[in-house]
Amino acid sequence: MTQTDLRTAMSRNFETSLAKAAAKERLAPRADLVALEGYHSPQVTASVRLNTNESPFPPPAAWQEALADEVASIDFHRYPDRGATELRSAIGHLHGVGPEQIFVANGSNEVIQTLLLTFAGTGRTVATFEPTYALHSHIARISGATVVSGERGSDFVLSEQELGRVIDLHQPQVTFLCSPNNPTGVVDSQVLVHQALETAPGIVAVDEAYGQFASWSALSLVSEELPLVVIRTFSKTWSMAAARLGYLVGPAWIVNELLKTVLPYHLDAIKQVAGCLALRYEADMRQRVTEVVVERERLTLGIAALPAQVWPSQANFILFRPTAVAAGVVWAALLQRSVLVRNCASWERLEGCLRVTVGTTSENDQFLAALREILGAS
Numbered sequence: 001m002t003q004t005d006l007r008t009a010m011s012r013n014f015e016t017s018l019a020k021a022a023a024k025e026r027l028a029p030r031a032d033l034v035a036l037e038g039y040h041s042p043q044v045t046a047s048v049r050l051n052t053n054e055s056p057f058p059p060p061a062a063w064q065e066a067l068a069d070e071v072a073s074i075d076f077h078r079y080p081d082r083g084a085t086e087l088r089s090a091i092g093h094l095h096g097v098g099p100e101q102i103f104v105a106n107g108s109n110e111v112i113q114t115l116l117l118t119f120a121g122t123g124r125t126v127a128t129f130e131p132t133y134a135l136h137s138h139i140a141r142i143s144g145a146t147v148v149s150g151e152r153g154s155d156f157v158l159s160e161q162e163l164g165r166v167i168d169l170h171q172p173q174v175t176f177l178c179s180p181n182n183p184t185g186v187v188d189s190q191v192l193v194h195q196a197l198e199t200a201p202g203i204v205a206v207d208e209a210y211g212q213f214a215s216w217s218a219l220s221l222v223s224e225e226l227p228l229v230v231i232r233t234f235s236k237t238w239s240m241a242a243a244r245l246g247y248l249v250g251p252a253w254i255v256n257e258l259l260k261t262v263l264p265y266h267l268d269a270i271k272q273v274a275g276c277l278a279l280r281y282e283a284d285m286r287q288r289v290t291e292v293v294v295e296r297e298r299l300t301l302g303i304a305a306l307p308a309q310v311w312p313s314q315a316n317f318i319l320f321r322p323t324a325v326a327a328g329v330v331w332a333a334l335l336q337r338s339v340l341v342r343n344c345a346s347w348e349r350l351e352g353c354l355r356v357t358v359g360t361t362s363e364n365d366q367f368l369a370a371l372r373e374i375l376g377a378s
């Protein structure tokens with residue numbers, strides 16, 4: 001056989017094998033994931049984007065400049081510091097703990113994922129209190145765990161009775177609280193955190209993605225002795241959603257376990273530098289939080305003056321239910337005016353509700369003017 005014949009024969013064989021591979025039945029995902037729906041947060045174009053609870057303000061220009069300088073000196077042919085030691089030390093310093101009590105990841109979603117891969121999974125139970133942040137139960141299911149859902153009341157406040165009922169009945173390995181809770185803006189009280197810590201058999205995770213906007217934080221309770229973790233993010237108050245950086249504060253033994261589960265070198269060098277630099281601008285962050293809180297109160301009053309039910313929020317967003325016009329119609333009419341809010345109308349327990357993120361003064365004015373017009377109150 002000549003070289004050409006050999007090549008022709010081989011290419012025919014390759015074609016046949018590829019054709020056979022293409023004809024094979026597609027592999028279904030794991031049976032327990034078949035019913036799972038992906039996380040949907042539509043990225044629609046609008047000039048006023050108030051749908052994903054981001055900060056309306058960019059980070060300080062000085063941070064951006066310093067970041068560009070630091071990035072220029074990164075050794076890109078080397079892996080980043082696997083332990084993210086400097087970043088964990090800096091975050092620890094912010095909260096008055098050592099780096100061994102800090103776990104960092106690509107957004108708080110990855111923190112939640114690592115926590116659940118480590119402490120949930122097949123044969124274990126995770127408790128959430130609905131309505132709450134969908135990713136807690138979503139990732140718990142992906143981990144293979146059984147999710148049990150307690151119910152928040154009609155005012156979206158979680159009662160001690162309901163918390164007790166779910167913990168007594170299901171003895172969850174991981175109990176999620178969310179404070180302030182997304183999408184309601186309601187804070188889970190100190191009493192609830194104490195009760196969960198006293199009665200839940202496993203870990204109590206308090207998601208404080210919006211913690212700096214609220215009147216109290218569970219951070220002060222974190223200690224080596226308690227099975228408590230508090231989850232925070234750079235996405236909201238630190239104005240760094242694009243950087244994807246989140247963290248957890250908890251006892252060192254929990255952090256150690258998470259470090260065994262997470263992928264090696266998961267946190268890239270740019271992100272580590274970005275996080276360290278951001279912490280130098282804490283005062284700017286606090287100033288932005290103050291501005292958002294002032295605007296939040298103004299927005300709440302503005303919505304409350306319209307035909308709509310509105311829930312007081314301690315976060316950077318507000319949940320409301322138009323009472324005179326269907327929520328879906330309001331959502332579409334807002335979008336027609338280039339104002340994008342989150343449509344929660346079809347979400348279980350949130351029928352007819354919309355959620356608006358607090359924007360800049362000008363964005364909030366545009367939102368309120370559009371809403372007034374739509375609800376016929378101009």
Ligand SMILES: Cc1ncc(COP(=O)(O)O)c(C=O)c1O
Pocket residue numbers: 052053106107108109110133178181182207209210232233234235241244245246
């Ligand atoms: C309550 C809560 N936790 C966690 C996250 C995830 O944030 P990130 O992954 O951007 O840190 C969000 C995002 O909206 C949230 O609302």
